[in-house]
Amino acid sequence: MLEKTFTEKTFTLEILYHIGTYENSIHFIFDHASKTCAIVDPAWNADLFIQKITDKGYTLTDIWITHWHNDHINAVDEIAEKTGAKITVGVNETRYLRLRHAVTTVDDNDTVTLGDTKATIINTPGHTAGGICYLLDGHLIAGDSLFVYGAGHCAMPGADASVLFHSMQKFKQIADEILLHCGHDYGSQITTTMADQKSGNPFLMIDNEDDFVRYRNHIHDGSRTYPMQPVSQQALDALL
Numbered sequence: 001m002l003e004k005t006f007t008e009k010t011f012t013l014e015i016l017y018h019i020g021t022y023e024n025s026i027h028f029i030f031d032h033a034s035k036t037c038a039i040v041d042p043a044w045n046a047d048l049f050i051q052k053i054t055d056k057g058y059t060l061t062d063i064w065i066t067h068w069h070n071d072h073i074n075a076v077d078e079i080a081e082k083t084g085a086k087i088t089v090g091v092n093e094t095r096y097l098r099l100r101h102a103v104t105t106v107d108d109n110d111t112v113t114l115g116d117t118k119a120t121i122i123n124t125p126g127h128t129a130g131g132i133c134y135l136l137d138g139h140l141i142a143g144d145s146l147f148v149y150g151a152g153h154c155a156m157p158g159a160d161a162s163v164l165f166h167s168m169q170k171f172k173q174i175a176d177e178i179l180l181h182c183g184h185d186y187g188s189q190i191t192t193t194m195a196d197q198k199s200g201n202p203f204l205m206i207d208n209e210d211d212f213v214r215y216r217n218h219i220h221d222g223s224r225t226y227p228m229q230p231v232s233q234q235a236l237d238a239l240l
């Protein structure tokens with residue numbers, strides 16, 4: 001199992017990669033002062049995650065969901081059952097999300113708090129109707145809205161490539177030095193800065209909505225292979 005750790009002033013971000021059938025990345029935020037933990041999109045192995053948090057001497061208090069797809073939430077109910085953790089999800093995602101436990105909803109620009117650590121909610125619909133990202137000090141946890149040199153598909157209920165285009169314009173506003181963390185490790189690098197994405201991720205390099213929709217729905221899947229590499233503007237323009 002691949003693991004990465006980033007230590008910041010108020011929190012440590014730990015990531016487990018390639019978890020479960022769809023190889024999800026599972027993000028843990030450990031708040032130093034309160035010794036509490038938030039887990040983002042827990043799926044596939046509730047006991048492994050709870051044990052990891054307990055072993056560090058932390059208490060799991062929060063489950064932060066980016067979007068409703070099963071490979072991101074299939075351990076949420078079990079973890080909520082076993083820990084009593086509070087579940088947070090985007091307000092526009094609730095009609096798609098099927099959980100036994102109650103959820104708290106958040107909207108664009110809201111802040112969620114874990115001890116001394118704060119995350120700003122960014123609504124990034126398109127891959128799903130109510131998908132959100134969590135922006136922490138220095139780190140963006142993006143779920144499947146943005147991948148390293150890629151972006152989420154628009155093939156399931158609630159998805160809309162036109163809407164995703166507008167979310168991409170929001171990603172372009174995020175500071176260059178912020179590190180991007182995704183729901184799956186699909187890229188040629190496991191972690192990059194937003195600056196790397198702005199200059200090499202085709203979904204951030206198309207300025208016209210119609211071209212973007214065509215690219216997302218008809219051109220992209222047949223023109224790229226995993227792991228996703230950066231593209232040049234010239235190569236991208238030739239495809240459009």
Ligand SMILES: [Fe+2]
Nearest residue numbers: 067069144152
């Ligand atoms: Fe997804």
